[in-house]
Amino acid sequence: xxxxxxxxxxxxxxxxxxxxxxxxxLQIVRGVDLAVRAGEVHALMGPNGSGKSTxxxxxxxxxxxxxxxxQVLLHGEDVTALAADERARRGLFLSFQYPTAIPGVTMVxxxxxxxxxxxxxxxxxxxxxxxxRETLATLKMDExxxxxxxxxxxxxxxxxxxxxxxxxxxxxxxxxxxxxxSGLDVDALRTVAEGxxxxxxxxxxxxxxxxxxxxxxxxxxxxxxxxxxxxxVRSGDVSLAKxxxxxxxxxxxxxxxxxxxxxxxxxxxx
Numbered sequence: 001x002x003x004x005x006x007x008x009x010x011x012x013x014x015x016x017x018x019x020x021x022x023x024x025x026l027q028i029v030r031g032v033d034l035a036v037r038a039g040e041v042h043a044l045m046g047p048n049g050s051g052k053s054t055x056x057x058x059x060x061x062x063x064x065x066x067x068x069x070x071q072v073l074l075h076g077e078d079v080t081a082l083a084a085d086e087r088a089r090r091g092l093f094l095s096f097q098y099p100t101a102i103p104g105v106t107m108v109x110x111x112x113x114x115x116x117x118x119x120x121x122x123x124x125x126x127x128x129x130x131x132x133r134e135t136l137a138t139l140k141m142d143e144x145x146x147x148x149x150x151x152x153x154x155x156x157x158x159x160x161x162x163x164x165x166x167x168x169x170x171x172x173x174x175x176x177x178x179x180x181x182s183g184l185d186v187d188a189l190r191t192v193a194e195g196x197x198x199x200x201x202x203x204x205x206x207x208x209x210x211x212x213x214x215x216x217x218x219x220x221x222x223x224x225x226x227x228x229x230x231x232x233v234r235s236g237d238v239s240l241a242k243x244x245x246x247x248x249x250x251x252x253x254x255x256x257x258x259x260x261x262x263x264x265x266x267x268x269x270x
Contacts, residue, residue, distance in 0.1 A: 008076055009035035010091075010174045010205040011059070016070035017230075018051075018058040027068060028054040030230035036174065036205040043208045043216055043241060046227035047249050052209045053097060055227065056178045060094040061087045074174065089118060093172035095163040097179040102150035107162060108132070110150050111169050118170050135168040139195045157188025164195040175199075176207045181215040193218030213245035226252060 011034070018029035028051045036042050046052050058065045059072055061084035072080045079087050102110070111132065116122040123131070136143055141161065151159050160180055167175055177196070181189050196219050200206065208219065216224075216238060224241045226234040226249075233256055234240060244252075 007037050009037045011036040012073040014071045017068040019066045019068050021064055021066050028230055036207055038205055039202040041206045041221045042223045043221040044225050050227045051230040052227055053178055056176050056209050060084055091173035093167055093175045095177040095180055097182055099151050099159045101152045103152045105150050107146045138198050156183040160192045168199050174205050178209045181210055213241045216241045
């Protein structure tokens with residue numbers, strides 16, 4: 001076993017089954033095992049309607065979903081019953097597929113309030129501004145961006161860059177990027193991917209959820225998993241994403257239809 005495999009995962013999802021809250025209950029995630037360790041980038045792919053965003057939301061603690069069975073462990077702690085804000089304080093970050101506009105609230109105010117909640121103490125003005133300027137410089141973003149209202153009048157690319165700025169400031173130990181590439185043109189996609197790569201480090205685990213392979217041309221994952229009908233059915237390295245780009249999901253779906261055994265567990269570093 002490699003040294004990385006021996007390390008405890010940041011995220012350890014065990015036998016997770018998730019339903020949409022409220023009648024009629026509909027189970028979307030039907031038994032997922034997934035482990036993400038520090039320094040690893042995992043990509044979760046799958047056809048539309050396979051349960052990718054549901055899985056991301058359930059891991060983050062969204063009240064819109066019910067955990068029917070299984071556990072979500074963060075740094076070895078069972079957080080399955082914790083609210084979303086408690087999980088965020090413990091180092092979990094979720095980048096939304098469709099970020100919400102908050103007119104009247106500047107990025108600066110949002111970031112400062114978020115840092116206070118994450119750390120438990122409010123950073124001094126000098127400390128905060130130093131961190132903000134350093135992060136903006138790392139992401140190659142103009143300081144004027146932080147003075148704008150959150151996502152108000154932002155283009156699709158700007159909304160996703162705002163999410164990456166929050167990621168850079170909060171410094172989580174686990175980042176889940178839910179279809180960060182959705183709706184972006186090539187230039188915006190490249191810019192967002194450069195931001196993700198700039199923040200990639202041995203201290204953070206990253207889970208990229210995507211329908212298409214194109215963002216993985218810029219952010220190379222260590223592991224790729226394919227989710228179909230709420231279950232992980234294939235796991236591999238970046239070559240799996242390349243095969244999906246070339247052939248689509250049809251060969252995988254046909255193999256499942258013909259009785260191929262799904263992958264039971266998707267744990268990185270083994």
